[in-house]
Amino acid sequence: MLTTSYLTYLLPTACEVPSVHIEHLEIPSKLNPIGVRGARELGTIGAPAAVANAIEECPFKLWRPDPGVPPDSGPDLAARFGCNFVTLRHRCMMR
């Protein structure tokens, strides 16, 4: 093992990391009705919260993305997260 400490396993420091400007390019996929693309290896920590929020905000109780999460199942969804629905909403907002 050659990289056993931060003296040999060199992390980028403030001098190496360039200034980055971020722009969002929104190009919906044509391959599915809602235009989503794969999340690949990015963190998906926000995804369940986004789903819960979308269900919560949905004005029409029509969307049924997953039999496990029916439109009127806020409290059930919350139970799966081990909290009440108010807490779940709060957690979603914190994310």
Add this chain to the structure above:
Amino acid sequence: MPIKKKISVKVNGKVFQRNAKVRQNLADFLREELDLTGTHIGCEHGACGACTILFDGQSVRSCLMFAVQADGAEITTVEGLSQGNQLHPLQESFWECHALQCGYCTPGFLLTLVPFLRNRPDPSEEEIRKAISGNLCRCTGYQNIVMAVLKFIQKNKGKWETGTSEQP
């Protein structure tokens, strides 16, 4: 039974007297004996800067010192930067610029920057980057840290007292 030595150290304005284990490093002493867990321990061999504190007004890696070496010294940890709920102006700028991601390295960055900005109140971006090059951010979120410093300089021009050791 580890050998202990009685030391007296002033941390964040308060004097503490403790029997310190002679082999205990200062970072562990602050965390375990004084319960000041704001000082984070990253690598424990002086490479990452997470454990940086102010030791008699100077940035020091607390993992590279023994607790007994702090006898009679004056120390500021990240807990000593804010006044109650009132954040230090540099912490305010960090908050405004989202200058932390996971936050593990933040206390070290703050305590590296405070004496740097005291000695050099109007540095260039390059100088800021050099000043923090000894602190590692595993999230590599340096850009917003630099932006926070620039914002701090812009907001506190002339207001922030420089050259005193009283105010960190």
